[in-house]
Amino acid sequence: MRIVKAAYDHISELKRSIPDGHGHFGIGSSILFLSCACLVYIVVKAISRLYFHPLSEIPGPPLAAVSRWYDFYYNVIHDGAYSSQWPRLHKKYNSPVIRIGVNHVHVADESLYHEIYCSGTQYNKDPSFYKRLGLDGAILTITDPEQHRAYRNIINSLFSTRTTNEMGPIMAQEVQKVAEYMAKKGKENEPIIIQRVYRSVSADMVCELMFGKSLNLAETPDAYHDLMQSVDRFSAITWPKMHFPVINSVIAAFPGVLIDTILPGWLGYRKKLGGWYGESSDRCSMGKESDKRPTFYDLIVNAQSKTDDLKFDRDLLVDDSLNYIIAGMDTTSYTLAYATYYILTLNDVKAKLCAELDEAAPFIRTSMDLRKIQQLPYLTAVIKEALRLSVAAPGGLPRLVPTQGMEIGDTFVPGGTTVSLSHQVVQMSENIFPNPDKFIPERWLGKDGPTLEKWNIAFSKGPRQCIGMNLAYLEMYASIAYLFSRFEMALFETDESSIESFDRFAARTKDQVKVKVVGDRWEEN
Numbered sequence: 001m002r003i004v005k006a007a008y009d010h011i012s013e014l015k016r017s018i019p020d021g022h023g024h025f026g027i028g029s030s031i032l033f034l035s036c037a038c039l040v041y042i043v044v045k046a047i048s049r050l051y052f053h054p055l056s057e058i059p060g061p062p063l064a065a066v067s068r069w070y071d072f073y074y075n076v077i078h079d080g081a082y083s084s085q086w087p088r089l090h091k092k093y094n095s096p097v098i099r100i101g102v103n104h105v106h107v108a109d110e111s112l113y114h115e116i117y118c119s120g121t122q123y124n125k126d127p128s129f130y131k132r133l134g135l136d137g138a139i140l141t142i143t144d145p146e147q148h149r150a151y152r153n154i155i156n157s158l159f160s161t162r163t164t165n166e167m168g169p170i171m172a173q174e175v176q177k178v179a180e181y182m183a184k185k186g187k188e189n190e191p192i193i194i195q196r197v198y199r200s201v202s203a204d205m206v207c208e209l210m211f212g213k214s215l216n217l218a219e220t221p222d223a224y225h226d227l228m229q230s231v232d233r234f235s236a237i238t239w240p241k242m243h244f245p246v247i248n249s250v251i252a253a254f255p256g257v258l259i260d261t262i263l264p265g266w267l268g269y270r271k272k273l274g275g276w277y278g279e280s281s282d283r284c285s286m287g288k289e290s291d292k293r294p295t296f297y298d299l300i301v302n303a304q305s306k307t308d309d310l311k312f313d314r315d316l317l318v319d320d321s322l323n324y325i326i327a328g329m330d331t332t333s334y335t336l337a338y339a340t341y342y343i344l345t346l347n348d349v350k351a352k353l354c355a356e357l358d359e360a361a362p363f364i365r366t367s368m369d370l371r372k373i374q375q376l377p378y379l380t381a382v383i384k385e386a387l388r389l390s391v392a393a394p395g396g397l398p399r400l401v402p403t404q405g406m407e408i409g410d411t412f413v414p415g416g417t418t419v420s421l422s423h424q425v426v427q428m429s430e431n432i433f434p435n436p437d438k439f440i441p442e443r444w445l446g447k448d449g450p451t452l453e454k455w456n457i458a459f460s461k462g463p464r465q466c467i468g469m470n471l472a473y474l475e476m477y478a479s480i481a482y483l484f485s486r487f488e489m490a491l492f493e494t495d496e497s498s499i500e501s502f503d504r505f506a507a508r509t510k511d512q513v514k515v516k517v518v519g520d521r522w523e524e525n
Protein backbone atom coordinates (compact mmCIF):
# COMPACT_ATOMS: atom_id res chain seq x y z
CA MET A 1 0.00 0.00 0.00
CA ARG A 2 2.92 2.31 0.77
CA ILE A 3 4.22 1.82 -2.77
CA VAL A 4 0.84 2.70 -4.29
CA LYS A 5 0.60 5.76 -2.04
CA ALA A 6 4.11 6.84 -3.14
CA ALA A 7 3.03 6.44 -6.77
CA TYR A 8 -0.07 8.54 -6.14
CA ASP A 9 2.01 11.30 -4.48
CA HIS A 10 4.45 11.16 -7.39
CA ILE A 11 1.65 11.61 -9.96
CA SER A 12 0.23 14.57 -8.03
CA GLU A 13 3.70 16.11 -7.86
CA LEU A 14 4.23 15.60 -11.59
CA LYS A 15 0.81 17.08 -12.44
CA ARG A 16 1.67 20.17 -10.44
CA SER A 17 5.09 20.58 -12.14
CA ILE A 18 3.96 20.01 -15.76
CA PRO A 19 3.20 23.16 -17.73
CA ASP A 20 -0.05 23.24 -19.77
CA GLY A 21 0.23 21.58 -23.18
CA HIS A 22 2.84 19.06 -22.04
CA GLY A 23 0.40 16.89 -20.06
CA HIS A 24 0.65 13.95 -22.49
CA PHE A 25 4.30 13.36 -21.59
CA GLY A 26 3.65 13.63 -17.86
CA ILE A 27 0.65 11.26 -17.94
CA GLY A 28 2.63 8.69 -19.93
CA SER A 29 5.45 8.73 -17.43
CA SER A 30 3.00 8.55 -14.53
CA ILE A 31 1.27 5.50 -15.98
CA LEU A 32 4.66 3.88 -16.43
CA PHE A 33 5.59 4.69 -12.85
CA LEU A 34 2.29 3.39 -11.54
CA SER A 35 2.65 0.16 -13.53
CA CYS A 36 6.17 -0.34 -12.19
CA ALA A 37 4.96 0.34 -8.67
CA CYS A 38 2.18 -2.25 -9.05
CA LEU A 39 4.61 -4.76 -10.48
CA VAL A 40 7.03 -4.22 -7.62
CA TYR A 41 4.14 -4.57 -5.17
CA ILE A 42 3.06 -7.86 -6.76
CA VAL A 43 6.59 -9.24 -6.84
CA VAL A 44 7.29 -8.26 -3.22
CA LYS A 45 3.97 -9.77 -2.12
CA ALA A 46 4.65 -12.97 -4.07
CA ILE A 47 8.16 -13.30 -2.60
CA SER A 48 6.88 -12.71 0.91
CA ARG A 49 4.10 -15.32 0.48
CA LEU A 50 6.50 -17.82 -1.03
CA TYR A 51 9.49 -17.42 1.30
CA PHE A 52 8.44 -15.55 4.42
CA HIS A 53 4.91 -16.85 5.06
CA PRO A 54 4.29 -19.23 8.01
CA LEU A 55 3.29 -21.89 5.42
CA SER A 56 6.30 -21.37 3.16
CA GLU A 57 7.88 -24.69 4.20
CA ILE A 58 4.83 -26.62 3.02
CA PRO A 59 5.20 -27.87 -0.55
CA GLY A 60 2.69 -27.11 -3.27
CA PRO A 61 2.25 -25.27 -6.57
CA PRO A 62 3.99 -21.87 -6.23
CA LEU A 63 1.16 -20.06 -8.02
CA ALA A 64 -1.33 -21.45 -5.47
CA ALA A 65 0.88 -20.14 -2.65
CA VAL A 66 0.97 -16.60 -4.00
CA SER A 67 -2.52 -15.97 -5.37
CA ARG A 68 -6.05 -17.30 -5.97
CA TRP A 69 -5.40 -17.61 -9.71
CA TYR A 70 -4.36 -21.24 -9.49
CA ASP A 71 -7.72 -22.04 -7.86
CA PHE A 72 -9.43 -19.80 -10.44
CA TYR A 73 -7.83 -21.69 -13.31
CA TYR A 74 -9.08 -25.10 -12.18
CA ASN A 75 -12.38 -24.14 -10.60
CA VAL A 76 -13.61 -21.41 -12.93
CA ILE A 77 -11.98 -22.20 -16.28
CA HIS A 78 -12.19 -25.98 -15.79
CA ASP A 79 -15.48 -25.93 -13.85
CA GLY A 80 -14.83 -27.34 -10.41
CA ALA A 81 -11.70 -29.32 -11.26
CA TYR A 82 -9.45 -28.11 -8.42
CA SER A 83 -10.34 -30.70 -5.78
CA SER A 84 -9.75 -33.49 -8.31
CA GLN A 85 -6.15 -32.21 -8.69
CA TRP A 86 -5.29 -32.61 -5.01
CA PRO A 87 -4.46 -36.36 -5.12
CA ARG A 88 -2.11 -35.68 -8.07
CA LEU A 89 -0.46 -32.78 -6.21
CA HIS A 90 0.11 -34.89 -3.07
CA LYS A 91 1.88 -37.44 -5.27
CA LYS A 92 3.87 -34.80 -7.14
CA TYR A 93 5.12 -33.12 -3.95
CA ASN A 94 5.34 -36.45 -2.13
CA SER A 95 3.76 -34.99 1.01
CA PRO A 96 0.64 -35.69 3.10
CA VAL A 97 0.21 -31.93 3.46
CA ILE A 98 0.32 -29.49 0.55
CA ARG A 99 -0.30 -25.79 0.24
CA ILE A 100 -3.28 -25.26 -2.05
CA GLY A 101 -3.88 -21.56 -1.34
CA VAL A 102 -2.16 -18.57 0.20
CA ASN A 103 -3.35 -19.55 3.69
CA HIS A 104 -4.85 -22.96 2.86
CA VAL A 105 -3.44 -26.46 3.20
CA HIS A 106 -4.87 -29.80 2.16
CA VAL A 107 -4.20 -32.91 4.18
CA ALA A 108 -4.19 -36.41 2.72
CA ASP A 109 -4.00 -38.32 5.97
CA GLU A 110 -7.22 -40.08 6.88
CA SER A 111 -6.08 -40.52 10.50
CA LEU A 112 -6.64 -36.78 10.99
CA TYR A 113 -10.22 -36.83 9.72
CA HIS A 114 -11.77 -37.43 13.12
CA GLU A 115 -9.59 -34.74 14.70
CA ILE A 116 -10.99 -32.07 12.37
CA TYR A 117 -14.56 -33.27 11.85
CA CYS A 118 -15.80 -34.59 15.19
CA SER A 119 -18.15 -33.62 18.00
CA GLY A 120 -16.60 -30.99 20.24
CA THR A 121 -14.22 -30.01 17.45
CA GLN A 122 -12.30 -26.75 17.74
CA TYR A 123 -11.90 -26.60 13.98
CA ASN A 124 -14.63 -24.18 12.92
CA LYS A 125 -15.87 -23.50 9.41
CA ASP A 126 -13.64 -21.06 7.56
CA PRO A 127 -15.49 -17.78 6.91
CA SER A 128 -13.25 -16.91 3.94
CA PHE A 129 -14.81 -19.89 2.13
CA TYR A 130 -18.33 -20.22 3.53
CA LYS A 131 -19.20 -16.51 3.45
CA ARG A 132 -18.44 -16.49 -0.25
CA LEU A 133 -21.17 -19.06 -0.86
CA GLY A 134 -23.62 -16.22 -0.28
CA LEU A 135 -26.65 -16.04 2.01
CA ASP A 136 -24.79 -15.03 5.15
CA GLY A 137 -26.65 -16.37 8.18
CA ALA A 138 -27.98 -19.49 6.39
CA ILE A 139 -27.38 -22.70 8.30
CA LEU A 140 -24.65 -23.91 5.95
CA THR A 141 -22.72 -20.64 5.98
CA ILE A 142 -22.84 -19.75 9.69
CA THR A 143 -19.29 -20.07 10.95
CA ASP A 144 -19.71 -18.98 14.56
CA PRO A 145 -20.20 -22.22 16.56
CA GLU A 146 -22.47 -20.61 19.19
CA GLN A 147 -24.76 -19.03 16.62
CA HIS A 148 -24.87 -22.31 14.71
CA ARG A 149 -25.70 -24.33 17.84
CA ALA A 150 -28.51 -21.95 18.74
CA TYR A 151 -30.07 -22.28 15.26
CA ARG A 152 -29.64 -26.03 15.02
CA ASN A 153 -30.98 -26.70 18.54
CA ILE A 154 -34.28 -25.12 17.52
CA ILE A 155 -34.81 -27.31 14.48
CA ASN A 156 -32.98 -30.54 15.37
CA SER A 157 -36.18 -32.32 16.45
CA LEU A 158 -37.59 -31.90 12.93
CA PHE A 159 -34.73 -33.89 11.42
CA SER A 160 -34.46 -36.53 14.17
CA THR A 161 -34.70 -40.27 13.47
CA ARG A 162 -38.10 -40.34 15.17
CA THR A 163 -39.62 -37.57 13.05
CA THR A 164 -38.16 -38.85 9.79
CA ASN A 165 -39.38 -42.36 10.56
CA GLU A 166 -42.87 -40.93 11.00
CA MET A 167 -42.56 -39.86 7.35
CA GLY A 168 -42.57 -43.55 6.32
CA PRO A 169 -46.17 -43.63 5.01
CA ILE A 170 -45.70 -40.43 2.97
CA MET A 171 -42.43 -41.74 1.60
CA ALA A 172 -44.16 -44.97 0.59
CA GLN A 173 -46.94 -43.08 -1.22
CA GLU A 174 -44.40 -40.97 -3.06
CA VAL A 175 -42.43 -43.99 -4.30
CA GLN A 176 -45.59 -45.86 -5.25
CA LYS A 177 -46.73 -42.83 -7.23
CA VAL A 178 -43.53 -42.63 -9.27
CA ALA A 179 -43.57 -46.41 -9.71
CA GLU A 180 -46.97 -46.13 -11.45
CA TYR A 181 -45.47 -43.53 -13.77
CA MET A 182 -42.48 -45.78 -14.46
CA ALA A 183 -44.71 -48.79 -15.11
CA LYS A 184 -46.64 -46.77 -17.69
CA LYS A 185 -43.45 -45.58 -19.35
CA GLY A 186 -42.25 -49.17 -19.42
CA LYS A 187 -45.37 -50.32 -21.25
CA GLU A 188 -44.83 -47.53 -23.80
CA ASN A 189 -41.17 -48.57 -24.13
CA GLU A 190 -40.18 -45.00 -23.23
CA PRO A 191 -36.95 -44.15 -21.40
CA ILE A 192 -37.06 -42.46 -17.98
CA ILE A 193 -34.57 -39.92 -16.68
CA ILE A 194 -34.44 -41.66 -13.32
CA GLN A 195 -32.03 -39.14 -11.81
CA ARG A 196 -34.75 -36.52 -12.27
CA VAL A 197 -37.32 -38.83 -10.74
CA TYR A 198 -35.06 -39.03 -7.69
CA ARG A 199 -34.66 -35.26 -7.72
CA SER A 200 -38.42 -34.74 -7.75
CA VAL A 201 -39.04 -37.22 -4.95
CA SER A 202 -36.23 -35.75 -2.83
CA ALA A 203 -37.48 -32.16 -3.20
CA ASP A 204 -41.04 -33.20 -2.32
CA MET A 205 -39.85 -35.14 0.71
CA VAL A 206 -37.74 -32.30 2.17
CA CYS A 207 -40.77 -30.07 1.82
CA GLU A 208 -43.05 -32.66 3.45
CA LEU A 209 -40.67 -33.00 6.37
CA MET A 210 -40.10 -29.30 6.88
CA PHE A 211 -43.58 -27.96 6.12
CA GLY A 212 -45.97 -30.90 6.00
CA LYS A 213 -46.68 -29.90 2.38
CA SER A 214 -45.41 -31.10 -0.97
CA LEU A 215 -44.07 -29.25 -3.99
CA ASN A 216 -45.77 -31.99 -6.06
CA LEU A 217 -42.82 -32.38 -8.40
CA ALA A 218 -43.31 -36.14 -8.36
CA GLU A 219 -46.64 -35.70 -10.18
CA THR A 220 -44.51 -35.45 -13.34
CA PRO A 221 -41.38 -37.04 -11.93
CA ASP A 222 -38.90 -36.87 -14.80
CA ALA A 223 -39.89 -33.42 -16.06
CA TYR A 224 -37.21 -30.75 -16.01
CA HIS A 225 -39.05 -28.67 -13.40
CA ASP A 226 -38.42 -24.94 -13.20
CA LEU A 227 -36.90 -25.40 -9.73
CA MET A 228 -34.31 -27.77 -11.22
CA GLN A 229 -33.54 -25.38 -14.07
CA SER A 230 -32.98 -22.54 -11.61
CA VAL A 231 -30.83 -24.67 -9.35
CA ASP A 232 -28.72 -25.81 -12.32
CA ARG A 233 -28.20 -22.19 -13.35
CA PHE A 234 -27.25 -21.16 -9.83
CA SER A 235 -24.91 -24.10 -9.61
CA ALA A 236 -23.19 -23.10 -12.87
CA ILE A 237 -21.94 -19.89 -11.23
CA THR A 238 -20.74 -21.50 -7.99
CA TRP A 239 -17.05 -20.93 -8.67
CA PRO A 240 -17.31 -17.50 -10.33
CA LYS A 241 -19.29 -16.46 -7.21
CA MET A 242 -16.59 -17.83 -4.92
CA HIS A 243 -14.00 -15.73 -6.70
CA PHE A 244 -16.15 -12.65 -7.19
CA PRO A 245 -18.65 -12.59 -4.29
CA VAL A 246 -20.00 -9.30 -5.61
CA ILE A 247 -21.99 -11.47 -8.05
CA ASN A 248 -24.25 -12.39 -5.09
CA SER A 249 -25.08 -8.72 -4.47
CA VAL A 250 -25.58 -8.06 -8.18
CA ILE A 251 -28.07 -10.94 -8.47
CA ALA A 252 -29.85 -9.78 -5.30
CA ALA A 253 -30.29 -6.34 -6.91
CA PHE A 254 -31.84 -7.72 -10.13
CA PRO A 255 -35.42 -6.65 -10.76
CA GLY A 256 -38.10 -9.35 -10.46
CA VAL A 257 -38.70 -9.68 -14.22
CA LEU A 258 -35.03 -10.37 -14.83
CA ILE A 259 -34.87 -12.92 -12.03
CA ASP A 260 -37.94 -14.65 -13.45
CA THR A 261 -36.25 -14.92 -16.85
CA ILE A 262 -32.90 -16.12 -15.57
CA LEU A 263 -34.25 -18.29 -12.76
CA PRO A 264 -37.61 -19.65 -13.89
CA GLY A 265 -40.11 -20.15 -11.12
CA TRP A 266 -37.69 -18.99 -8.43
CA LEU A 267 -39.78 -16.07 -7.22
CA GLY A 268 -42.87 -18.30 -7.20
CA TYR A 269 -41.16 -20.74 -4.84
CA ARG A 270 -40.02 -17.89 -2.59
CA LYS A 271 -43.56 -16.57 -2.55
CA LYS A 272 -44.97 -19.97 -1.65
CA LEU A 273 -42.49 -20.41 1.19
CA GLY A 274 -43.06 -16.82 2.29
CA GLY A 275 -46.78 -17.64 2.54
CA TRP A 276 -46.03 -20.66 4.73
CA TYR A 277 -43.83 -18.45 6.89
CA GLY A 278 -46.73 -16.00 7.18
CA GLU A 279 -49.07 -18.80 8.36
CA SER A 280 -46.61 -19.75 11.11
CA SER A 281 -46.06 -16.17 12.09
CA ASP A 282 -49.84 -15.50 12.29
CA ARG A 283 -50.41 -18.66 14.32
CA CYS A 284 -47.70 -17.63 16.74
CA SER A 285 -48.92 -14.06 17.16
CA MET A 286 -52.46 -15.35 17.88
CA GLY A 287 -50.98 -17.74 20.44
CA LYS A 288 -52.37 -20.73 18.50
CA GLU A 289 -50.70 -24.12 18.26
CA SER A 290 -50.68 -26.01 14.97
CA ASP A 291 -52.91 -29.12 15.07
CA LYS A 292 -50.22 -30.89 13.03
CA ARG A 293 -46.51 -31.48 13.65
CA PRO A 294 -44.81 -28.05 14.01
CA THR A 295 -43.19 -26.91 10.80
CA PHE A 296 -39.70 -25.51 10.35
CA TYR A 297 -41.08 -21.97 10.51
CA ASP A 298 -43.30 -22.79 13.55
CA LEU A 299 -40.21 -23.92 15.47
CA ILE A 300 -38.23 -20.82 14.60
CA VAL A 301 -41.00 -18.25 15.02
CA ASN A 302 -42.00 -19.75 18.38
CA ALA A 303 -38.41 -19.90 19.64
CA GLN A 304 -37.89 -16.31 18.57
CA SER A 305 -41.02 -15.14 20.35
CA LYS A 306 -39.72 -16.50 23.66
CA THR A 307 -36.41 -14.63 23.77
CA ASP A 308 -34.83 -11.41 22.62
CA ASP A 309 -31.53 -13.20 21.93
CA LEU A 310 -32.70 -14.77 18.67
CA LYS A 311 -33.28 -12.69 15.56
CA PHE A 312 -34.07 -14.41 12.29
CA ASP A 313 -34.62 -12.29 9.22
CA ARG A 314 -37.78 -13.41 7.37
CA ASP A 315 -36.29 -13.17 3.84
CA LEU A 316 -33.11 -14.93 4.89
CA LEU A 317 -35.15 -17.74 6.45
CA VAL A 318 -37.21 -18.16 3.29
CA ASP A 319 -34.07 -18.32 1.15
CA ASP A 320 -32.42 -20.65 3.63
CA SER A 321 -35.36 -23.05 3.59
CA LEU A 322 -35.10 -23.15 -0.22
CA ASN A 323 -31.49 -24.11 0.35
CA TYR A 324 -32.51 -27.11 2.46
CA ILE A 325 -34.72 -28.25 -0.41
CA ILE A 326 -31.91 -27.84 -2.92
CA ALA A 327 -29.32 -29.47 -0.62
CA GLY A 328 -31.62 -32.44 -0.16
CA MET A 329 -32.75 -32.65 -3.76
CA ASP A 330 -29.38 -32.78 -5.48
CA THR A 331 -27.25 -34.81 -3.07
CA THR A 332 -29.77 -37.60 -2.51
CA SER A 333 -30.65 -37.93 -6.20
CA TYR A 334 -26.96 -37.89 -7.09
CA THR A 335 -26.23 -40.78 -4.70
CA LEU A 336 -29.29 -42.71 -5.87
CA ALA A 337 -28.20 -42.21 -9.49
CA TYR A 338 -24.85 -43.80 -8.63
CA ALA A 339 -26.54 -46.69 -6.86
CA THR A 340 -28.84 -47.27 -9.85
CA TYR A 341 -25.93 -47.19 -12.29
CA TYR A 342 -23.89 -49.74 -10.34
CA ILE A 343 -26.78 -52.08 -9.56
CA LEU A 344 -27.71 -52.19 -13.23
CA THR A 345 -24.11 -52.61 -14.38
CA LEU A 346 -22.99 -55.31 -11.95
CA ASN A 347 -25.01 -58.48 -12.39
CA ASP A 348 -23.85 -60.13 -9.17
CA VAL A 349 -24.78 -57.06 -7.10
CA LYS A 350 -28.19 -56.92 -8.75
CA ALA A 351 -28.77 -60.64 -8.23
CA LYS A 352 -27.90 -60.48 -4.51
CA LEU A 353 -29.97 -57.35 -3.98
CA CYS A 354 -33.02 -58.73 -5.77
CA ALA A 355 -32.76 -62.04 -3.89
CA GLU A 356 -32.85 -60.12 -0.61
CA LEU A 357 -35.71 -57.90 -1.79
CA ASP A 358 -37.70 -60.95 -2.97
CA GLU A 359 -37.44 -62.45 0.49
CA ALA A 360 -38.52 -59.15 1.99
CA ALA A 361 -41.52 -58.94 -0.37
CA PRO A 362 -44.13 -59.19 2.44
CA PHE A 363 -43.04 -55.83 3.85
CA ILE A 364 -42.20 -54.12 0.57
CA ARG A 365 -45.07 -54.90 -1.76
CA THR A 366 -48.28 -54.38 0.14
CA SER A 367 -47.57 -52.08 3.02
CA MET A 368 -44.08 -50.68 2.90
CA ASP A 369 -42.55 -51.16 6.33
CA LEU A 370 -39.56 -48.85 6.21
CA ARG A 371 -38.33 -49.82 9.66
CA LYS A 372 -37.89 -53.41 8.47
CA ILE A 373 -36.55 -52.32 5.09
CA GLN A 374 -33.85 -50.29 6.82
CA GLN A 375 -32.60 -53.49 8.45
CA LEU A 376 -31.93 -55.37 5.21
CA PRO A 377 -28.17 -56.04 5.27
CA TYR A 378 -27.34 -56.19 1.57
CA LEU A 379 -29.49 -53.16 0.72
CA THR A 380 -27.75 -51.28 3.56
CA ALA A 381 -24.36 -52.24 2.14
CA VAL A 382 -25.40 -51.09 -1.36
CA ILE A 383 -26.43 -47.70 0.02
CA LYS A 384 -23.23 -47.25 2.03
CA GLU A 385 -21.14 -48.21 -0.98
CA ALA A 386 -23.03 -45.75 -3.23
CA LEU A 387 -22.50 -43.02 -0.62
CA ARG A 388 -18.80 -43.86 -0.46
CA LEU A 389 -18.02 -44.13 -4.16
CA SER A 390 -20.11 -41.19 -5.29
CA VAL A 391 -18.35 -38.71 -2.90
CA ALA A 392 -21.24 -36.22 -2.85
CA ALA A 393 -19.10 -33.59 -1.09
CA PRO A 394 -15.84 -33.81 -3.03
CA GLY A 395 -14.33 -30.44 -2.07
CA GLY A 396 -12.37 -29.35 0.94
CA LEU A 397 -15.04 -28.45 3.55
CA PRO A 398 -12.43 -26.00 4.88
CA ARG A 399 -11.96 -25.42 8.59
CA LEU A 400 -9.73 -23.09 10.60
CA VAL A 401 -6.86 -24.62 12.58
CA PRO A 402 -7.38 -23.70 16.27
CA THR A 403 -4.92 -21.32 17.97
CA GLN A 404 -2.62 -24.04 19.32
CA GLY A 405 -1.88 -25.23 15.76
CA MET A 406 -1.87 -28.72 14.28
CA GLU A 407 0.78 -31.40 13.81
CA ILE A 408 0.70 -33.24 10.49
CA GLY A 409 3.54 -35.76 10.66
CA ASP A 410 6.68 -33.63 11.00
CA THR A 411 4.92 -30.51 9.78
CA PHE A 412 3.49 -27.90 12.11
CA VAL A 413 0.55 -25.90 10.77
CA PRO A 414 -0.07 -22.70 12.75
CA GLY A 415 -3.43 -21.66 14.21
CA GLY A 416 -5.58 -19.61 11.83
CA THR A 417 -4.52 -21.62 8.76
CA THR A 418 -7.34 -22.95 6.62
CA VAL A 419 -7.21 -26.74 6.54
CA SER A 420 -9.16 -29.08 4.31
CA LEU A 421 -9.33 -32.84 4.31
CA SER A 422 -11.46 -33.78 1.36
CA HIS A 423 -13.89 -36.67 1.69
CA GLN A 424 -12.08 -38.20 -1.28
CA VAL A 425 -9.09 -38.87 1.01
CA VAL A 426 -11.17 -41.13 3.24
CA GLN A 427 -13.74 -42.49 0.82
CA MET A 428 -11.17 -43.39 -1.85
CA SER A 429 -8.47 -44.56 0.57
CA GLU A 430 -6.72 -47.75 -0.56
CA ASN A 431 -5.87 -48.50 3.11
CA ILE A 432 -9.46 -48.35 4.31
CA PHE A 433 -11.23 -49.56 1.18
CA PRO A 434 -9.02 -51.85 -0.95
CA ASN A 435 -9.81 -51.36 -4.67
CA PRO A 436 -11.45 -48.06 -3.78
CA ASP A 437 -12.72 -47.33 -7.29
CA LYS A 438 -14.73 -50.59 -7.40
CA PHE A 439 -18.33 -50.83 -6.22
CA ILE A 440 -18.15 -53.66 -3.66
CA PRO A 441 -21.08 -53.64 -1.18
CA GLU A 442 -19.68 -56.78 0.47
CA ARG A 443 -16.92 -54.72 2.09
CA TRP A 444 -19.53 -53.33 4.53
CA LEU A 445 -20.66 -56.85 5.51
CA GLY A 446 -18.98 -59.71 7.37
CA LYS A 447 -16.47 -59.36 10.17
CA ASP A 448 -14.87 -56.12 8.86
CA GLY A 449 -18.18 -54.33 8.37
CA PRO A 450 -18.60 -52.91 11.90
CA THR A 451 -15.04 -51.52 11.99
CA LEU A 452 -15.60 -49.76 8.66
CA GLU A 453 -18.59 -47.93 10.10
CA LYS A 454 -16.44 -45.10 11.44
CA TRP A 455 -15.39 -44.40 7.87
CA ASN A 456 -18.96 -44.03 6.64
CA ILE A 457 -18.49 -40.27 6.51
CA ALA A 458 -20.45 -39.13 3.44
CA PHE A 459 -22.64 -36.92 5.65
CA SER A 460 -19.57 -35.59 7.51
CA LYS A 461 -19.21 -35.86 11.30
CA GLY A 462 -19.45 -33.55 14.28
CA PRO A 463 -21.58 -30.47 14.80
CA ARG A 464 -21.70 -29.64 11.09
CA GLN A 465 -22.81 -33.12 10.06
CA CYS A 466 -25.59 -33.10 7.47
CA ILE A 467 -28.88 -32.28 9.13
CA GLY A 468 -30.82 -34.17 6.44
CA MET A 469 -29.01 -37.49 6.93
CA ASN A 470 -31.97 -39.43 8.35
CA LEU A 471 -34.26 -38.21 5.60
CA ALA A 472 -31.70 -39.03 2.91
CA TYR A 473 -31.39 -42.60 4.27
CA LEU A 474 -35.16 -42.97 4.35
CA GLU A 475 -35.42 -41.89 0.71
CA MET A 476 -32.59 -44.12 -0.44
CA TYR A 477 -33.96 -47.20 1.35
CA ALA A 478 -37.50 -46.64 0.09
CA SER A 479 -36.52 -45.87 -3.51
CA ILE A 480 -34.08 -48.72 -4.04
CA ALA A 481 -36.17 -51.29 -2.15
CA TYR A 482 -39.41 -50.54 -3.98
CA LEU A 483 -38.15 -49.82 -7.49
CA PHE A 484 -35.66 -52.70 -7.69
CA SER A 485 -38.06 -55.10 -6.04
CA ARG A 486 -40.72 -54.27 -8.60
CA PHE A 487 -38.97 -53.44 -11.87
CA GLU A 488 -36.58 -55.09 -14.19
CA MET A 489 -34.64 -52.08 -15.49
CA ALA A 490 -31.88 -51.50 -18.02
CA LEU A 491 -29.66 -48.45 -18.43
CA PHE A 492 -30.59 -46.28 -21.39
CA GLU A 493 -27.98 -44.12 -23.12
CA THR A 494 -26.01 -44.15 -19.88
CA ASP A 495 -22.45 -45.32 -19.37
CA GLU A 496 -19.58 -44.62 -17.00
CA SER A 497 -19.03 -41.19 -18.55
CA SER A 498 -22.57 -40.17 -17.51
CA ILE A 499 -21.73 -40.51 -13.82
CA GLU A 500 -18.37 -38.83 -14.11
CA SER A 501 -18.66 -36.05 -11.59
CA PHE A 502 -17.31 -32.61 -10.90
CA ASP A 503 -17.21 -30.37 -7.87
CA ARG A 504 -19.71 -27.55 -7.47
CA PHE A 505 -19.38 -27.70 -3.67
CA ALA A 506 -21.87 -30.56 -3.97
CA ALA A 507 -20.87 -33.00 -6.70
CA ARG A 508 -22.79 -33.17 -9.95
CA THR A 509 -22.78 -35.78 -12.68
CA LYS A 510 -21.83 -34.84 -16.23
CA ASP A 511 -25.04 -36.41 -17.53
CA GLN A 512 -28.28 -37.76 -16.05
CA VAL A 513 -28.73 -41.48 -15.44
CA LYS A 514 -31.56 -42.85 -17.59
CA VAL A 515 -33.27 -46.24 -17.61
CA LYS A 516 -35.94 -48.22 -19.38
CA VAL A 517 -38.35 -50.41 -17.45
CA VAL A 518 -38.14 -53.74 -19.25
CA GLY A 519 -40.41 -55.73 -16.98
CA ASP A 520 -42.69 -55.53 -13.98
CA ARG A 521 -41.46 -58.35 -11.73
CA TRP A 522 -44.66 -58.25 -9.70
CA GLU A 523 -46.85 -58.79 -12.75
CA GLU A 524 -44.86 -61.84 -13.81
CA ASN A 525 -44.98 -63.57 -10.40
Ligand code: HEM
Nearest residue numbers: 139140327328331332335392393397459460466467468472
Ligand atom coordinates in the same frame (compact mmCIF):
# COMPACT_ATOMS: atom_id res chain seq x y z
C1 HEM B 1 -27.08 -38.44 0.14
C2 HEM B 1 -27.52 -37.29 0.59
C3 HEM B 1 -26.72 -36.22 1.29
C4 HEM B 1 -25.36 -36.10 1.47
C5 HEM B 1 -24.27 -37.05 1.00
C6 HEM B 1 -25.13 -34.89 2.23
C7 HEM B 1 -23.89 -34.43 2.64
C8 HEM B 1 -23.69 -33.32 3.44
C9 HEM B 1 -22.41 -32.90 3.96
C10 HEM B 1 -21.08 -33.60 3.72
C11 HEM B 1 -22.61 -31.79 4.72
C12 HEM B 1 -21.55 -30.96 5.45
C13 HEM B 1 -21.16 -29.76 4.61
C14 HEM B 1 -20.09 -28.88 5.21
O1 HEM B 1 -19.41 -29.27 6.15
O2 HEM B 1 -19.93 -27.77 4.69
C15 HEM B 1 -24.02 -31.48 4.66
C16 HEM B 1 -24.62 -30.41 5.28
C17 HEM B 1 -25.96 -30.09 5.15
N1 HEM B 1 -26.92 -30.81 4.49
FE1 HEM B 1 -26.65 -32.57 3.56
N2 HEM B 1 -26.34 -34.30 2.47
C18 HEM B 1 -27.34 -35.09 1.95
C19 HEM B 1 -28.70 -34.89 2.03
C20 HEM B 1 -29.31 -33.79 2.61
C21 HEM B 1 -30.73 -33.59 2.74
C22 HEM B 1 -31.82 -34.60 2.34
C23 HEM B 1 -30.92 -32.35 3.27
C24 HEM B 1 -32.25 -31.68 3.56
C25 HEM B 1 -32.77 -31.52 4.66
C26 HEM B 1 -29.61 -31.78 3.53
C27 HEM B 1 -29.35 -30.53 4.09
C28 HEM B 1 -28.11 -30.14 4.58
C29 HEM B 1 -27.92 -28.91 5.34
C30 HEM B 1 -28.98 -27.87 5.66
C31 HEM B 1 -26.56 -28.88 5.70
C32 HEM B 1 -25.86 -27.84 6.58
C33 HEM B 1 -25.94 -28.34 8.02
C34 HEM B 1 -25.19 -27.49 9.03
O3 HEM B 1 -24.21 -26.83 8.71
O4 HEM B 1 -25.61 -27.54 10.20
N3 HEM B 1 -28.66 -32.69 3.10
N4 HEM B 1 -24.65 -32.44 3.88
